[in-house]
Amino acid sequence: MTRSRSRLANDAWESLLTAHAALMKRFAAQPIWDELSMREYDVLYTLSKHDGPIRLFELGRGVLLSQPALSRLVERLADRGLVERLADPEDGRGLRLGLTAAGREAQRLVGGRHAVDVARAVADALTEEEMRQLESIGRKLAGATAPAPKPQRTPKEAVL
Amino acid sequence: MTRSRSRLANDAWESLLTAHAALMKRFAAQPIWDELSMREYDVLYTLSKHDGPIRLFELGRGVLLSQPALSRLVERLADRGLVERLADPEDGRGLRLGLTAAGREAQRLVGGRHAVDVARAVADALTEEEMRQLESIGRKLAGATAPAPKPQRTPKEAVL
DNA sequence: TCGAAGTTCATGCGTTTGCATCTACCTTAA
DNA sequence: TTAAGGTAGATGCAAACGCATGAACTTCGA
Numbered sequence: 001m002t003r004s005r006s007r008l009a010n011d012a013w014e015s016l017l018t019a020h021a022a023l024m025k026r027f028a029a030q031p032i033w034d035e036l037s038m039r040e041y042d043v044l045y046t047l048s049k050h051d052g053p054i055r056l057f058e059l060g061r062g063v064l065l066s067q068p069a070l071s072r073l074v075e076r077l078a079d080r081g082l083v084e085r086l087a088d089p090e091d092g093r094g095l096r097l098g099l100t101a102a103g104r105e106a107q108r109l110v111g112g113r114h115a116v117d118v119a120r121a122v123a124d125a126l127t128e129e130e131m132r133q134l135e136s137i138g139r140k141l142a143g144a145t146a147p148a149p150k151p152q153r154t155p156k157e158a159v160l
Numbered sequence: 161m162t163r164s165r166s167r168l169a170n171d172a173w174e175s176l177l178t179a180h181a182a183l184m185k186r187f188a189a190q191p192i193w194d195e196l197s198m199r200e201y202d203v204l205y206t207l208s209k210h211d212g213p214i215r216l217f218e219l220g221r222g223v224l225l226s227q228p229a230l231s232r233l234v235e236r237l238a239d240r241g242l243v244e245r246l247a248d249p250e251d252g253r254g255l256r257l258g259l260t261a262a263g264r265e266a267q268r269l270v271g272g273r274h275a276v277d278v279a280r281a282v283a284d285a286l287t288e289e290e291m292r293q294l295e296s297i298g299r300k301l302a303g304a305t306a307p308a309p310k311p312q313r314t315p316k317e318a319v320l
Numbered sequence: 321t322c323g324a325a326g327t328t329c330a331t332g333c334g335t336t337t338g339c340a341t342c343t344a345c346c347t348t349a350a
Numbered sequence: 351t352t353a354a355g356g357t358a359g360a361t362g363c364a365a366a367c368g369c370a371t372g373a374a375c376t377t378c379g380a
Contacts, residue, residue, distance in 0.1 A: 009282035010275050012291040013183070015298030020180050021224045022302040023173070039336095056359065064181045069337050071359060076336095093345045093358040115170050122169035125304035126297060131172040133293050137286060138175030142182040144285035199366095216329065229367050231329060236366095253328040253375045 023121055032113040036106055039065070041114070043073060044082065044099060044107040053096035055088070082106055183281055192273040196266055199225070201274070203233060204242065204259060204267040213256035215248070242266055 003011070028038060036044065046062045047054065060070050074097060077083040082103035088094035099107065122131065163171070188198060196204065206222045207214065220230050234257060237243040242263030248254035259267065282291065 005283050005288060006279035008288060008291045009279045012294040013278045013282050015295040016176065016180065018222065019298040019301035020176065021222060024224055062178065062181060064184055066338050118173045119166035119169045121304070122173050122301065123165050125300045128165060128168060130297050130300070131168045134172040134297050135175040137290050137294050138179040140285045140290070141179035141282065144281070226368050
């Protein structure tokens with residue numbers, strides 16, 4: 001019996017979710033998050049990937065947080081001297097976010113240790129081909145989501 | 161230039177994280193979470209997968225929440241009549257958690273709608289082979305982490 | 321048998337989050 | 351030009367979270 005395409009998609013998504021949860025728990029249990037929580041690290045890492053300053057809403061695309069939560073998280077990081085928050089000269093509403101030297105240093109320190117744990121967990125479980133497949137699949141999944149389809153309410157949205 | 165195995169692992173993990181965040185945002189934006197938040201649904205879904213009652217700490221393995229947070233989330237669900245919390249007769253410390261009829265109904269209702277969104281998002285982005293690969297890879301990643309090497313009942317085990 | 325150690329879940333408390341809303345600014349079109 | 355509508359980010363507030371710890375129970379070892 002072949003699974004339907006829809007069933008296959010749901011099984012695959014559940015598998016991704018399970019793996020995500022299991023690995024996140026494993027990483028969170030490592031003793032490297034003293035000075036930076038995982039979420040804070042996530043923000044610093046995202047900033048470190050960009051060369052130029054980025055906007056808050058751009059940062060928000062990669063981080064799984066509401067806009068107000070992210071706004072305040074960045075505020076706290078700025079208060080701690082890890083992130084720089086400047087007004088955007090080209091858009092009076094916006095911010096230009098960037099890492100400070102201390103922020104870059106903190107990211108590198110924690111990131112280095114974290115990368116070791118990630119490598120152990122992933123490389124021990126997968127072959128190189130599987131890692132390449134996962135990278136490719138992840139990119140497709142994230143990419144296909146780029147144009148966010150808003151929750152359109154067609155009148156005839158028959159709901160069960 | 162070939163990437164090191166460690167680099168490959170980190171790239172794959174980042175890809176998984178990005179896909180996870182993008183899809184979670186997309187799913188969260190759907191107008192189906194009025195009566196059940198995504199986390200609440202996650203708990204009800206996990207319960208629905210088990211036939212018998214399960215323990216709180218077992219539930220905790222699949223859900224990305226601290227033990228106290230899960231304890232109180234289950235409490236709220238029980239107050240709303242969606243989850244049944246009974247003392248475990250075989251272990252005075254434990255609970256036996258299960259869905260009530262209302263809980264099962266709520267899970268099915270929300271789950272049905274959510275599955276449609278998941279199918280759209282995943283099936284549109286991946287081929288069937290990729291979905292199968294993702295399922296397999298996810299299982300491997302979770303599996304390598306899942307069974308905490310518990311000191312089985314072997315009488316005298318050298319413990320570090 | 322009995323105390324020490326481990327496990328399971330609950331609770332106190334300070335912190336963080338999400339929702340709704342607000343302000344400030346940009347964009348569009350009449 | 352200017353008013354209407356849209357977008358970026360901040361803020362008030364209640365809900366939810368994580369950490370540390372506590373209470374009840376089980377398991378282990380002497």
